[in-house]
Amino acid sequence: MQSKSEANGTAVTEFILLGLVETPELRPTLFVLFLFAYLVTVGGNVSILAAILVEPKLHTPMYFFLGNLSVLDVGCITVTIPSVLSRLLSHKRTVPYEACLTQIFFFHLLVGVDCFLLTAMAYDRFLAICRPLTYSTCMSQVVQRILVAMSWACAFSNALTHTGAISTLNFCGPNVINHFYCDLPQLFQLSCSSTQLNELLLFAVGFIMAGTPMALIVNSYAHVAAAVLRIHSVEGRKKAFSTCGSHLTVVVIFYGSGIFNYMRLGSVKLSDKDKAVGIFNTVINPMLNPIIYSLRNADVQGALWRVLMGRRTVA
Template sequence: MQLGASGNDSLETKFVMLGLTDIPALQPILFVIFLLAYIATISGNFSILAAILIEPKLHTPMYFFLGNLSILDVGCITVTVPAMLQQFLSNDRSIPYRSCLSQLFFFHLLAGADCFLLTVMAYDRYLAICQPLTYSTRMSWGIQKASVGMSCVFSFTNALTHTVALSTLKFCGSNVINSFYCDLPQLFQLSCSSIQLNEQLLFVASAFMGVAPLVLITLSYAHVVAAVLRIRSAEGRKKAFSTCSSHLTVVSIFYGTGLFSYMRLGSVEASDKEKSIGVFNTVISPMLNPLIYSLRNPDVKGALKRLLIGK
């Protein structure tokens, strides 16, 4: 098989996904499980979004960013799960070369925007707790829109760079991807071209979109913790920590699974483990996010309750 730069002259223009399992008896069960997970994720995130839109109390920068995060989570799971559900129903597990590149592009676009948005949310908490007198000025409506817009621009640039660089590679020999969606580590293993440039681009992107945001988040919360510990009232400390704990939980899940996925490039023997991490990163994390924010936030819980009972 030859794909990539000379794909138009090739007879074979498809990859084959191994998916999560090749045991026929498990496929209907997995189909039901992931269908329910997909429905739960869509319902949960849109419920959060609806609560933010209709509840005036939630018209603040923190919940504006949370609403955008919910949209990104819906996008992330939609890029991967519907295609996986189709694989469970069909004996044809092939995916066209261009569809594979499209899936990779949109996944990195949405996941990258997640990275920057989580960083902006940490900065928002830092300003709200450590710089309350200047909060309204430094987190104005214009700055909120600009922050989300720049997150999308940076993420778009990163996703397009990886997709274009990958499209220059040639794939020969095996066209089997031991995964349920197209991503860089699995495609690098199939390339018969040099992937040195691609790995360098991924290294730079990991530093810019992974390490740097994580450092900024850590610094923001280091200042937040120091400020909260200076609060004399136990009730005040509890309230301040409650506004940050949900976000910290989401950050830990997102970066924990993401770093594991991209720090094992070239490790063929770890591919089955990477499937589990991939499921956690693309399915479970977007499904848990609305649950985490609603369970640990009384304002969101109250808005959701009023939304559900129609008041």
């Protein structure tokens, strides 16, 4: 373990990430799996983004938000997986203190934007189904851009708050993290100083960042469900529900894994189960999103096929 100057208040200058497996023989297999997941995620999300850009049918608010979500998914997996792949190749498990905090900042920035974008998409579905006459006004291009800008601003404040707060903690050993990337719960366990305020901050800000969006999403879909049930045509109901099914699936997976990871601090000792949740947060979620949205949407499937075939639709 290395040391910093005492004026810095931190004795540890690097952390050791144990990774997913201890057995050296399993590392090549793990490298192939993670590389495959990374390439599929980037390729899938870039394809969705390309389809939205070239297909006039998809130039709507819902797909504007979905395009932004695809960019975030690529960013989210890029913050963590390339460094994991590098460590698997080099067998080097150390990560500098500053790099660890940088990873935490960008991870929470991108996940935070995800929270608000999913809320904006639920609001879009509410307006489209429950307020169709005012939809074009309430969800104009200006409104869409404002919602995205506000999402980034709020998420930036959240990420900066947590990164600033954890940088005030002292780390004097041990410096071993039983995980494959840096995150707040794991660093809390290693701190030599009290993390009570940090944990309270995580709960309080988490309630704002996750609780409020979840409440808005539930409220939006409660109104959507009531409106859809009033539709007499079975075909009409199916069409209305199909436009919301993909989004709801992504919401459940995203918030389910997030709540398990951050809302149980102090209840149990962090263990290998957290690695599984970490895989969901950093790999599975970004990889599933393009699959979920394309499987249930004929317009997206058609646009993806035309992108792959190099064809363009005339507007």
